[in-house]
Amino acid sequence: MEKVVVDVVIVGGGPAGIATSACLNHLKISNVVLEREDCYASLWKKRAYDRLKLHLAKQYCQLPHMPFPQEAPTFIPKNEFIRYLDEYVSRFDVISQCNRNVESAFYDPNVSKWSVVVRNTISEVYEVYFAKFLVVASGENSQGYVPQIHGLDEFGGTFMHSSLYQNGKKFSGKDVLVVGVGNSGAEIAYDLSNWGARTSIVARSTVHILTEETMKLGMFLLKYLPTKLVDAIVVNLVKLKQGDMSKYGIKRPNQGPFFLKQMTGRSATIDVGCMKKIRSGEIKVFPSITSIEGNDIKFENGQTQHFDDIIFATGYRSNVKSWLKDYEGLFNDEGMPKQRFFENKYYWRGRNGLYCAGFSQRGLFGISEEAKNIANHISIILNTSN
Numbered sequence: 001m002e003k004v005v006v007d008v009v010i011v012g013g014g015p016a017g018i019a020t021s022a023c024l025n026h027l028k029i030s031n032v033v034l035e036r037e038d039c040y041a042s043l044w045k046k047r048a049y050d051r052l053k054l055h056l057a058k059q060y061c062q063l064p065h066m067p068f069p070q071e072a073p074t075f076i077p078k079n080e081f082i083r084y085l086d087e088y089v090s091r092f093d094v095i096s097q098c099n100r101n102v103e104s105a106f107y108d109p110n111v112s113k114w115s116v117v118v119r120n121t122i123s124e125v126y127e128v129y130f131a132k133f134l135v136v137a138s139g140e141n142s143q144g145y146v147p148q149i150h151g152l153d154e155f156g157g158t159f160m161h162s163s164l165y166q167n168g169k170k171f172s173g174k175d176v177l178v179v180g181v182g183n184s185g186a187e188i189a190y191d192l193s194n195w196g197a198r199t200s201i202v203a204r205s206t207v208h209i210l211t212e213e214t215m216k217l218g219m220f221l222l223k224y225l226p227t228k229l230v231d232a233i234v235v236n237l238v239k240l241k242q243g244d245m246s247k248y249g250i251k252r253p254n255q256g257p258f259f260l261k262q263m264t265g266r267s268a269t270i271d272v273g274c275m276k277k278i279r280s281g282e283i284k285v286f287p288s289i290t291s292i293e294g295n296d297i298k299f300e301n302g303q304t305q306h307f308d309d310i311i312f313a314t315g316y317r318s319n320v321k322s323w324l325k326d327y328e329g330l331f332n333d334e335g336m337p338k339q340r341f342f343e344n345k346y347y348w349r350g351r352n353g354l355y356c357a358g359f360s361q362r363g364l365f366g367i368s369e370e371a372k373n374i375a376n377h378i379s380i381i382l383n384t385s386n
Contacts, residue, residue, distance in 0.1 A: 004128045006030050009116050009129045009379060010103070011323075012137035013040035013096045016367045018085065018359025019063045020135050022092035023375030026065060029382065032129065033137075034100040034118055041085045044078065047163035052078040053192055054271045054364070055183050058215045061364040063088055064372050075212060105134060106325040107352045114353065132353055133378050136324060139358035140336065141316040147179075151292035152204060157368070159310040168195030174308040176200070177297060178288065181207050182249065183199055185266065185313030186274040192311075200284040200305070201274075203249050208257035208268035214238055215270055218258055221326050231256020242271075248278050249285030262342060265361025318359070330354055341366070348373060353381075 008024055010017045011360075013035030024031045039045055043117040048326045054061045054076045061076065066088055068076065076084070089096065103234040105116040114134040118127045144161035146152075151157065162184045168191050170177075179202040186201070186209075193199045210218070219235045225233075235256060246252070253260060257268040277283040287300040318335030320327055330350030332338050339347040341360045348370045349355050355374045360366040 002125065004032070004127060004129045005033050006129060006131050008032075008133040008135060009034065009105075009114060009131040010135040010137050011102050011116070012139055012358070013037070013042065013098065014043055014137065014139055014141075014358065015063060015085065015364060016139055016371065017135070017137035018089055018094055018096070018279065019367055020137055020357050020374055021094040021321070022088065023064050023371045024378065025092050025094065027375055027379045029375070029378060031095070033094060033096040033097055034102055034116070034129070035098045036121070037317055038098050039275050040089060040094075040096040040098065041082065043163070044082050044085065048078050048187060049162070049165045049184075049191065050078070050167045051187065051272075054081060055215070055267070056363060056365065057219065060219060062368065063364070064368050066091065097289065102323045104325055105324050105325035107134075107354070109352075112352075122385065133355065133381075134353060135355045135357055135374060136320060136330075136359075137357040138319060140361065142306070142319040142335075143230045143317050144312075145315050145317045146312045147314055149289050149292055154294070155292050156295035156311065157308045157310065159312065162311055162313040163316075165311055168192040169196055171309060172196040175306060176309045176311065177202065177286075178311045178313055179306045180313035181269060181285075182313060182315070183269050185311075186269050187272050188311055189283050190274040190277060190315055191271055191362075193282050197283070200286055201278075202286050202289060202299075202309070202324065203251070206253040208235075208238075208249045208252060208260070209242065209245065209250060209271050209275055210238055210257060210268045211241065211271055214241075215268065222258060226257065227258050227262065231258050234258070234276070243279075245278070245337065247352075250275070250278065261362075263340075265340075267361075267363075326352070326354070330356060344351045349377060353378075 007029050008031035010033045013033045017033045023031050057074050062068050099121045100118045101200050103117045114132045116129040144163045172195050176197045177200050178185050181203045189201045214234050214237050221230045260266045291298045295306050320335035337347050337359050341347050357370040358367050
């Protein structure tokens with residue numbers, strides 16, 4: 001068993017882990033990033049569909065100490081963001097140990113260090129990392145979530161989580177159901193329709209549908225106006241452009257999009273063309289699924305329809321509880337921080353040098369803030385103890 005001693009262990013090689021490592025390197029604090037996949041940013045490199053773009057303007061998505069180039073588009077495409085991450089890792093000398101599955105992490109009060117037990121999935125050799133600080137950056141998107149539905153296991157076609165979807169080429173001419181009308185669901189449904197699939201989408205709950213322009217405007221206005229007023233402006237602009245989408249099955253929440261984001265973490269859906277296809281009838285909308293029998297899917301409104309494939313754009317879950325043994329001070333039983341960012345400005349730090357990054361449900365903007373805060377706090381502790 002190999003042993004490694006370092007100031008900071010970071011679990012998770014996504015943007016949160018990369019950004020935290022870069023900020024620590026900027027302050028000359030030794031650290032290592034442990035990533036279970038065979039590359040960093042694996043969600044972007046291996047589990048993102050082809051037409052994906054960042055859903056916020058680039059100025060809200062840049063990582064610390066490296067803005068996007070001025071000539072970059074406002075909404076960064078997937079491949080351009082991957083190139084940005086590659087350059088970021090190289091520029092800030094981020095050490096990412098890939099193929100490292102964290103089996104357990106616990107705090108040892110006898111030596112005042114975290115003990116992180118890791119399995120190298122290539123060599124099957126176990127490694128133990130000892131660190132004064134542990135940053136949990138595995139994020140809220142660790143594991144794709146597929147809801148339990150009666151009859152799903154016996155579905156006559158194929159089903160997958162949206163993280164496995166790349167494009168709609170192989171679905172051309174087929175009846176495909178997308179479950180979830182969030183950003184991934186709406187964009188995948190649009191892509192499927194463009195590839196010639198007979199596409200339907202399940203709207204399980206209310207959702208705000210914004211355009212790229214109204215989202216960008218809202219983010220700008222929030223710098224100067226209260227959230228309630230910004231929400232009113234944005235919602236009314238969307239109503240003028242889209243009309244009443246409730247008659248098509250897309251219902252809007254009573255509370256505004258930016259208020260909901262701040263209070264619950266729920267994001268508005270940025271429309272890339274799906275709503276136009278819904279209005280034209282090219283994409284059909286159904287309520288929640290009640291059961292599945294063979295290829296026939298039954299919905300809450302009593303309708304039943306045949307489908308060849310189902311794509312679940314139903315989000316992700318945290319896996320923190322499966323390996324972090326001393327999580328109670330910082331995380332709840334769902335593997336998310338106990339306190340939201342608006343409840344406690346220090347929501348990102350726990351006891352005994354434990355931190356979290358990428359869990360605030362504020363996207364890359366939140367990640368950037370957390371990475372800087374964590375690195376600065378660790379630096380203060382180290383400088384005080386020296």
